[in-house]
Amino acid sequence: MQPVRRAVIDIGTNSTKLLVADVAGRFVTPVWEESEQTRLGEGFYETHLLQREAIHATAYFVAQYARIAQSYKVVSTRVIATSAARDALNKDELLLAIEKASGMRVDVISGEKEAELAFRGVNSNPTYTGQRLCIMDLGGGSTEFIVGEGEQMEFAQSFKIGGLRLQELFRPSDPPTPAELQKCRAWLREFVRTEVQPVLSAPLAVDTARTTLVGTGSAASILARMHNRIKEPDRDILESTHLSLESVTQRVEDVWSLMLSDRKRLIGLPKKRADTILFSAAVYEAVMREFGFGHLRVSTRGLRYAAILD
Secondary structure (H helix, E strand, O other): OOOEEEEEEEEOOOEEEEEEEEEEOOEEEEEEEEEEEOOOOOOOOOOOOOOHHHHHHHHHHHHHHHHHHHHOOOOEEEEEEOHHHHHOOOHHHHHHHHHHHHOOOEEEOOHHHHHHHHHHHHOOOHHHOOOEEEEEEEOOOOEEEEEEEOOEEEEEEEEOOOHHHHHHHHOOOOOOOHHHHHHHHHHHHHHHHHHHHHHHHHHHHOOHHHEEEEEEOHHHHHHHHHHHOOOOOOHHHHHOOEEEHHHHHHHHHHHHOOOHHHHOOOOOOOHHHOOOHHHHHHHHHHHHHHHOOOEEEEEOOOHHHHHOOO
16 A cells, blocks of 8 residues: 655644655554644643743644654644643633644644554554453653543543642642642552542453553653653663563652752653653553553554544
8 A cells, every 4th residue: 555644733831743644444554743832731730721932833843743744744633732722711812823833734633633643652562462451541741541442442541640740730839849749649659549540440350461551642752751761762672661660660759859959860851841740750650550461562653643543
């Protein structure tokens, strides 16, 4: 089958991302990937209003990415937006700013659609053929949990928990104190037990022993980069990484013990993620501990890999 070159621009709560890829049937071959932290959800959670600076930054990078996509001679470019955009009271301001800057229309997808795309994206990797998966798509404003096997998705639900959302909620000291870490862990434990466990326990119980926990999204890849001490993303290394609960817990305690300036010097941790990594790492730790997962696999194939197929 002759491949078709397409692009997807993904507007998240924390970052705006570009994927240019050649698509042949169900196979997606990346040609170019790029990401910029536009912090659309910054200052958002008290008022549910997107801030003007974040709207302008997001519109600017969507326009930049649209031009880059065209330079690769794509036949189509799709723009999707997730948690912050769908929850915002003033999302029309964002959509209008993007259309003015780039001429692009934005598809604001639901949490359920985001989960479906994440499931299909992860499963575009042949490594997971025939495996039963519990996928965590942890973003800045929401986390999607998906359980399924092969092409059959059995459960999917979006929860309002993410790295930037938690940072806005807790606003830790610099460096964070042990008491602040304890408070964060207690809050996450309660959230998982009261919000996630009641709905996720049943689909997991179908075949717990065969279920692999897979993290997709930037946070999981960053944890793998830090674990492997690699400065730049390497898909083969990241997707072969198995993070134990012990190593994730150690990573949580390490980053929570450092000042922001020191975290910015850690190998594998992008400087602009040195604040939200506190909470992203703690979310993975909480889920692994509460559901008894001993290891976390990492997928670099997020929802963009499925969105580009549609």
